Amino acid sequence: MLTRKSKLTLKKMASLFSVIRGYNIWVIVLAQYLSAIFILAPEKRALDIILDWRLLLIVLASTLTIASGYIINNFYDAKKDLINRPKKAMIDRLVSQETKLKVYFSINFIVAFLMYFISWRAILFFSTYIFLIWFYSHKLKKIFLVGNITASVLAVLPFFGILMYYKNFYEVIFAHALFLYLLILIREMIKDLENMEGDLITDYKTIPVVFGEKIAKTIITILTFCTLIPVYFLIEIYDVGYMDIYFYLSLITLLFFVMLLWKSSSKTEFLKLHFLLKFIIVSGVFCIILIEPSVLIHGKKLISTY
Known part of the structure; x- marks a missing residue:
């Protein structure tokens, strides 16, 4: 049996784990x-x-x-x-x-x-x-x-x-970084839609607070279509082996994401969109193993010759 002090300690450890998002x-x-x-x-x-x-x-x-x-x-x-x-x-x-x-x-x-x-x-x-x-x-x-x-x-x-x-x-790394950056930026703006109530009360100047929900959705949609730029370079220019499957599926999922975005209006719906983006990002981590290293080495050699 755990003592009261032990239970409190475990609760505080769980709390700290929650704070640092372990x-x-x-x-x-x-x-x-x-x-x-x-x-x-x-x-x-x-x-x-x-x-x-x-x-x-x-x-x-x-x-x-x-x-x-x-x-x-x-x-x-x-x-x-x-x-x-x-x-x-x-x-x-x-x-x-x-x-x-x-x-x-x-x-x-x-x-x-x-x-x-x-x-x-x-x-x-x-x-x-x-x-x-x-x-x-x-x-x-x-x-x-x-x-x-x-x-x-x-x-x-x-x-x-x-x-x-x-x-x-070398360039392929920055193409990967740009794709990841855009996904994270989109997720940050979805979080702003999700947290509008708290942002209004605590005076956070987010896009939904300043310009409204419709403008925020428009900007998110534009950013989503901007992911086509790094994906094009990663698939057509640099070649990332079988990871191109991930990028094709990501584009399909992002198209579905945009459709859901314009239908969403509640905090719960925005939270689902947030988790959808998180799923794309985490999936990308596991799909890195689909990259053929020899392709990147060859690309690096080509770049170094210029």
């Missing part, structure tokens, strides 16, 4: 390793990449930084989340704001310590990343359009940390 962390770790193996360093053996202790530290620092970002974001959004997500907010409040800040600063210190073993550039990169997450949560998030753009950039930034480590700057 259910997302494993996806980020998997995405970084698969990206390193199949996209960022296709010329290296998979085992060499997995056993690379420097890469392990960079991935660990990335996930810890993202976790600390969720904590500071939760700290500033406490009032808004109580309106938009009351059940989750009540679970999150089992851990005090003071404890959250202590964990936040402890995690950031650990990140800086880990990067000490890599290089001063790594320390600078992650210090900047940590600062940008805090500045976004504290100030930028409430600024019209800037909040959406910044949130999307911060979501893809960890992959650029690995990109800088391998120094493989």
Whole structure:
């Protein structure tokens, strides 16, 4: 039998897990390793990449930084989340704001310590990343359009940390990054539609709040069709092996997404659209294994000849 104190401790651990969104962390770790193996360093053996202790530290620092970002974001959004997500907010409040800040600063210190073993550039990169997450949560998030753009950039930034480590700057990587960025930007705007009530009360200047739901849907639709640009390059120009199946299915799903978008009007319906986009993004992580590394290596050689 668990004592009352043990039950309270478990509840607080579950609360902290909810705050840092631990259910997302494993996806980020998997995405970084698969990206390193199949996209960022296709010329290296998979085992060499997995056993690379420097890469392990960079991935660990990335996930810890993202976790600390969720904590500071939760700290500033406490009032808004109580309106938009009351059940989750009540679970999150089992851990005090003071404890959250202590964990936040402890995690950031650990990140800086880990990067000490890599290089001063790594320390600078992650210090900047940590600062940008805090500045976004504290100030930028409430600024019209800037909040959406910044949130999307911060979501893809960890992959650029690995990109800088391998120094493989070739075009196909940026096509992948653009597709992911657009999906995340669309998801951020869907979240704005989903959280309109809380944004209005807490004075967040989002597109739905400033211009209304119809304009927001129009912008989301335009961004959705913009995903055709990176997909065209990935399928027709660079060739990503069997992963083109994923991109074709993604385009079909996004067309279905746009149709549902214009029929949606309630928070529940927008939440479903949010999960649909999340499904596309997570599916993309697993479908990275469909890329033929030799294709990317050949593409890299072609680019280096110019």
